Amino acid sequence: MANLINVAKLAGVSRATAARAFSSPESLRPETHRRVVEAARALGFRPNKVAQQLRAQATLMLGVMVPSLDNPVFAEQLQAMEEAARAAGYSLIVTTSSYEPSREEAIVEEMLRQRVDGLALTVADADHSAVLAKLRRENTPCLLVHNPPATSYFSSVGVDNHTAMADATRHLIALGHRRIGMIGGPLLQSDRARLRHEGYREAMVAAGLTSLPLIEMPRHTQVALSQLEPVLGGADGLTAVLCTNDLLAISLIGELRRSGRSVPGDLSVMGFDGIELGRHLYPSLSTVVQPRAEFGRVAVETLLALIRGEDPQPRPLPHVLREGESAGSPPAPYQAPEPSVS
Structure with missing residues (x-):
């Protein structure tokens, strides 16, 4: 098996010079470094990185x-x-x-x-x-x-998670939404989710609107629609939902569409992260973009x-807001049809 002494002999340098070729190549002339590297390659020699680390x-x-x-x-x-x-x-x-x-x-x-x-x-x-x-x-x-x-x-x-989610909330308010909720994974498992919920709450209160507790899902990236059903539909149902991350938003869009609902026709959805997958969905995801x-x-x-x-x-x-197709104006209020006159 080749060792550093073999490499030094083939390159025509001392053992110390051969060692410096791997530990501090900038200390050698380029030609000397080249000869040592070529000799090591010819002999199949690899320097012991662990030994170098221990010495350093x-x-x-x-x-x-x-x-x-x-x-x-x-x-x-x-x-x-x-x-x-x-x-x-x-x-x-x-x-x-x-x-x-x-x-x-x-x-x-x-x-x-x-x-x-x-x-x-x-x-x-x-x-x-x-x-x-x-x-x-x-x-x-x-x-x-x-x-x-x-x-x-x-x-x-x-x-700034607080400010970023407040900006996302204000975006939905500017679109005309007044009944906005927020969903996330287990709240105790993420300080980011808590800060994002505080930002949502601050923006809602500043606009004179009612903020709601975070609707917690069992997992951080997967929606259980049954836990959201009680606040959907009816005169007081949510018209928009903020999600603490994009995968959760993508999961929500899928569950809503499988249940026969339209996004954003029945419910606007907004994510947080800005992953590229969100651009390619239909509807494309409105989200807060983090510079990953x-x-x-x-x-x-x-x-x-x-x-x-x-x-x-x-x-x-x-952070920046990326407007997509998943967030739009709220649905028009339901109006019962006029009774027919015989």
């Missing part, structure tokens, strides 16, 4: 925890994070928590054991998180993604700054 006291790995990969928001974010990390010489260790706080601690403990250089986490509830309380006692830099800035002092990358790729890039840049010992203070990322 850095693994060049970032631990990333997201709730799920079912939601394209997290998948698109991870792709951008991987590209940004690779450009900086880092790799990602990615895992999912299924929105379960009990899993978060086990996941983070395992990543700490792997000596990751930094952590980028999306937790269920940042202000009441056991794992974040534990991480305050650790030296590993930690960044929150999607979570609002926590009282636990960790930096956070995300949009920007999330990933800014998250890695911020985490690397923390690793360098800096104190970055990222601002909320911008």
